[in-house]
Amino acid sequence: MSALDRLATSLQSVVGEEHLLTDAAAAPYAVDDVLPSLVALPGDETQVADVLRLADEHAATVFPRGGGSHVQLGATPERVDVVLSVERLRRQLAYEPGDMTTTVQAGMPLSDLQGVLGAQGQFVALDPPATAATTIGGVIATNASGPRRLLYGTARDVVLGVSVVTADGARSKAGGRVVKNVTGYDLTKLYIGSLGTLGVVLELTFKVHPLPPGEETIGIACAGHADLLPVLNALLRLPLRLNSLELLNAAALAALQAGNGATVPPAPYLFLARLEGDAAVTAGQKQRIAEALRGLSLSAPATTQDWQSEDQQRLWSCLATQALLPDSVAAKIGLRITDVAAFCAAIEALLADPPWLLHAHAGNGIVSVQIPVGKGSEETLLAQIQALDGCVERLNGHRVIERAPVAVKRRCEVWGPVGDNFVVMQALKASYDPRHRLNPGRFIGGL
Amino acid sequence: MEPSVLQELAAIVAPQPLLTQPEAMLVYECDGHTLDKAPPDVVVFPTSTEQVAAVVKLANRHDVPFVARGAGTGLSGGALALEGGIVIEMCRMNKILEIDYGNQRAVVQPGLVNLHLSLAVSDAGFYYAPDPSSQGSCTIGGNVAENSGGPHTLKYGVTTNHVLGLEVVLPNGDLVHFGGAVLDTPGYDLTGLFVGSEGTFGIVTSVTVRIMRKPQVVKTLLAFFDTVEAASNAVSGIIGAGIIPAALEMMDNLTIQAVEAAIQASLPLDAGALLLIELDGIEDGMEADAQRIADICQQNDCQNVRVAQDDAERALLWKGRKEAFGAIGRLTPNYYTHDGVIPRTRLPEALTRLQIISHRYGLRIANVFHAGDGNLHPLVLYDERDGEEVERVLKAGHDILQACVDLGGVLSGEHGIGLEKKNCMPWLFSEGDLDVMRRVRQVFNPQELCNPNKVIPLRGRCRCGAVTGDGTPDHETHEAVATAMQDAHVRA
Numbered sequence A: 001m002s003a004l005d006r007l008a009t010s011l012q013s014v015v016g017e018e019h020l021l022t023d024a025a026a027a028p029y030a031v032d033d034v035l036p037s038l039v040a041l042p043g044d045e046t047q048v049a050d051v052l053r054l055a056d057e058h059a060a061t062v063f064p065r066g067g068g069s070h071v072q073l074g075a076t077p078e079r080v081d082v083v084l085s086v087e088r089l090r091r092q093l094a095y096e097p098g099d100m101t102t103t104v105q106a107g108m109p110l111s112d113l114q115g116v117l118g119a120q121g122q123f124v125a126l127d128p129p130a131t132a133a134t135t136i137g138g139v140i141a142t143n144a145s146g147p148r149r150l151l152y153g154t155a156r157d158v159v160l161g162v163s164v165v166t167a168d169g170a171r172s173k174a175g176g177r178v179v180k181n182v183t184g185y186d187l188t189k190l191y192i193g194s195l196g197t198l199g200v201v202l203e204l205t206f207k208v209h210p211l212p213p214g215e216e217t218i219g220i221a222c223a224g225h226a227d228l229l230p231v232l233n234a235l236l237r238l239p240l241r242l243n244s245l246e247l248l249n250a251a252a253l254a255a256l257q258a259g260n261g262a263t264v265p266p267a268p269y270l271f272l273a274r275l276e277g278d279a280a281v282t283a284g285q286k287q288r289i290a291e292a293l294r295g296l297s298l299s300a301p302a303t304t305q306d307w308q309s310e311d312q313q314r315l316w317s318c319l320a321t322q323a324l325l326p327d328s329v330a331a332k333i334g335l336r337i338t339d340v341a342a343f344c345a346a347i348e349a350l351l352a353d354p355p356w357l358l359h360a361h362a363g364n365g366i367v368s369v370q371i372p373v374g375k376g377s378e379e380t381l382l383a384q385i386q387a388l389d390g391c392v393e394r395l396n397g398h399r400v401i402e403r404a405p406v407a408v409k410r411r412c413e414v415w416g417p418v419g420d421n422f423v424v425m426q427a428l429k430a431s432y433d434p435r436h437r438l439n440p441g442r443f444i445g446g447l
Numbered sequence B: 001m002e003p004s005v006l007q008e009l010a011a012i013v014a015p016q017p018l019l020t021q022p023e024a025m026l027v028y029e030c031d032g033h034t035l036d037k038a039p040p041d042v043v044v045f046p047t048s049t050e051q052v053a054a055v056v057k058l059a060n061r062h063d064v065p066f067v068a069r070g071a072g073t074g075l076s077g078g079a080l081a082l083e084g085g086i087v088i089e090m091c092r093m094n095k096i097l098e099i100d101y102g103n104q105r106a107v108v109q110p111g112l113v114n115l116h117l118s119l120a121v122s123d124a125g126f127y128y129a130p131d132p133s134s135q136g137s138c139t140i141g142g143n144v145a146e147n148s149g150g151p152h153t154l155k156y157g158v159t160t161n162h163v164l165g166l167e168v169v170l171p172n173g174d175l176v177h178f179g180g181a182v183l184d185t186p187g188y189d190l191t192g193l194f195v196g197s198e199g200t201f202g203i204v205t206s207v208t209v210r211i212m213r214k215p216q217v218v219k220t221l222l223a224f225f226d227t228v229e230a231a232s233n234a235v236s237g238i239i240g241a242g243i244i245p246a247a248l249e250m251m252d253n254l255t256i257q258a259v260e261a262a263i264q265a266s267l268p269l270d271a272g273a274l275l276l277i278e279l280d281g282i283e284d285g286m287e288a289d290a291q292r293i294a295d296i297c298q299q300n301d302c303q304n305v306r307v308a309q310d311d312a313e314r315a316l317l318w319k320g321r322k323e324a325f326g327a328i329g330r331l332t333p334n335y336y337t338h339d340g341v342i343p344r345t346r347l348p349e350a351l352t353r354l355q356i357i358s359h360r361y362g363l364r365i366a367n368v369f370h371a372g373d374g375n376l377h378p379l380v381l382y383d384e385r386d387g388e389e390v391e392r393v394l395k396a397g398h399d400i401l402q403a404c405v406d407l408g409g410v411l412s413g414e415h416g417i418g419l420e421k422k423n424c425m426p427w428l429f430s431e432g433d434l435d436v437m438r439r440v441r442q443v444f445n446p447q448e449l450c451n452p453n454k455v456i457p458l459r460g461r462c463r464c465g466a467v468t469g470d471g472t473p474d475h476e477t478h479e480a481v482a483t484a485m486q487d488a489h490v491r492a
């Protein structure tokens, strides 16, 4: 009997036969086309700990997983022994609307949680591109974010506490269940975005926010990249309750229109500014935007358009879906806010064919570029990534390849170069997971 | 410390002199937490990152403990040189290195006084949001170490939400950079991990912070209530209505009296509690929100709502809040500041328990705190010359923190654990939880020379006592408090 067979037998007795998948049943859990030998679906926290402990004892690698909507993030693994899916741990454990906090299990789908909170007029301020399967734990492990980060920040601003199981099967917690807390080291920050390389997240406590009383979206079309910086600066300088400020290029707009029926104007560039407040409050803000735009000297006057109620909802949900476009190389790029316009110009100058889709959280300097794969060969795609990297490096930004065909991923540095702090990251990984059991090789610098 | 080591130190920081005279050490034997004291052997005043790194390397070579110090306003003994050694006083590294308004960023040295940053960017319409009441003296480096808060953290978050990058001299003397001006740096969030590490993960030599545009309008209201219960209910009402004020602060009667005596702001001396409520943001909708808040206060039996009519009045009201600790200081030779947090909905229970503790130990307790986020600051009044009273203060402190933990809260909201509450950590965290934290500390600080023996009790030495003192959690006291509470409920 091989070590993996022995492990399978032990895991079966922990999670039960029907919750240990192999062969064909395990196929949907492949990580970058690498089939897992075993998929364990533990039903409670003790089982999670047991699975990890047993895997450790059998020297098996473990790939934690939520809903699987963001599993492409990370370098392609050599082999996958065990996928540990927390999808069965999906309960809300505590919710006190008056405290504006809630504690949930990591496998709870984000949309389920928003539903429960929404019934009380609240929400957790995380709006990454998501499917119905996207779990809270997955969002935290990948530090996924969305347009509303402009006003509400990212996971690091809303997670209050966490409990994890480390590679040896030991459970521990950090943070707490109150909105303000400096009791002990802030390990919650360490787990956010750590891609399951330090431990499996079991429970999370969030700070929640009241839902805004209303929203309205203003689209501002720009004739060329030269107009982007003045418009961006003007918008960021105005007194507004602006929760999102997105920027799309012509290719992204065309795809949006063609893809799923959102009505957007064709334009070289379009800003989408989402304002908060009831009708009276957004009216005043719209007026200020209109006045500010009139005061700018642009290559061509910016034209505006409004989206409200269902149209608005459709627009934003289409935008989120588009971010998960399957047949593309998706790169996330971080820049200074004031460099976003220069980056757009640089991308334009590459004259890529077919054109790249560009979608930015412009007010945060976070840009997503999608390179259509189509019939592009591996070599062409790698050359395109190289060209993209050139643009990013010239602006001292950073980029992560979030999604790409596996053959391409194997040949590019998906996380980009490491910095002088990498020694600390290595030491942390070694301290948490000395035998490299958890998601080995998938994170930055091969951690 | 050996004279040769002192000579080497002097050479590193020359021409800045070293401080070694015993009288001079008195200033450095404690911080704002004055119940514990330990003098360092020497204090150095580096003026550059290179000097800090050289001092740290030297300390490593000679196996000497060291601790960074900002303004020494910390309230948990963080800057105390518990095992002697070198105090690295950062106040000479107080420059603003870069201001980038377009990207809403500033890069500053750690010795910069918090308020000085806001003042420097004020004319351009910006400010730095985290505003501890000590902001006129505390340093950004100290704020980073403690993850400090302040009255406006309810809406805008604490220090960690505003720090984007750090330059750090690790405890072995190596220089590293975490995060930066660009968001979402790939890899572990070392910036987030470092903030709040209370000087035990290394010494910060430069900080990249977010600066924010000043709000278009600010509206400050003061609401007076007969009782703290009524005021607590108003707090719940405001939050329940989906309004997040920029600040939502409470003072009880004892504090009101002290503040009025100090600043003469025409506060009603008979009010049981007041709420200082500040709204900020865009002007659209502001009047309506202010009216809703006033209505909620009225529904909760508020005596009177006063709206600051101009900037001068607003400044006066805030002066009262920010100097409340000092005002209490006029009533008593000493006071002990606590910093427990409870879930906001447990506020009335928590305040009842504080009253019981006050009676039980025959000590006056003033309350001035961040009601919006449930961060209590009970100030226990005492006279340090009375040894028996000090004993009672420590016991009361123990009970206060225990009450917070019982109600689902934590030991500290913004002042840190430091030395003061280190031994209470096992109330909240298992030995396993603490082991993970110990291991993370070891990654940064394997020799334990950098601010040794703070935040987490040494393994197997986690006997817990009356906050600073010793002894295990006093279950007898604990039960007595629980019974007394029930009695109070029955009477109510």
Ligand SMILES: Cc1cc2nc3c(=O)[nH]c(=O)nc-3n(C[C@H](O)[C@H](O)[C@H](O)COP(=O)(O)OP(=O)(O)OC[C@H]3O[C@@H](n4cnc5c(N)ncnc54)[C@H](O)[C@@H]3O)c2cc1C
Pocket: B031, B032, B067, B068, B069, B070, B071, B072, B073, B074, B075, B077, B078, B079, B080, B090, B110, B111, B131, B132, B133, B134, B137, B138, B139, B140, B141, B142, B143, B144, B145, B146, B147, B148, B149, B150, B151, B198, B199, B200, B202, B203, B204, B205, B325, B326, B414, B415, B451
């Ligand atoms: C009257 C009063 C009111 C206060 N109000 C508030 C409040 O509203 N909110 C709040 O959060 N706090 C408050 N505090 C507490 C205190 O002001 C904060 O903790 C502050 O951040 C300490 O800054 P400091 O410069 O005085 O640091 P210090 O007290 O000198 O040091 C604090 C800790 O920081 C470490 N440290 C200092 N500089 C560095 C550095 N460069 N690198 C690494 N570590 C460093 C020290 O080692 C120590 O552990 C108050 C204190 C007082 C006395």
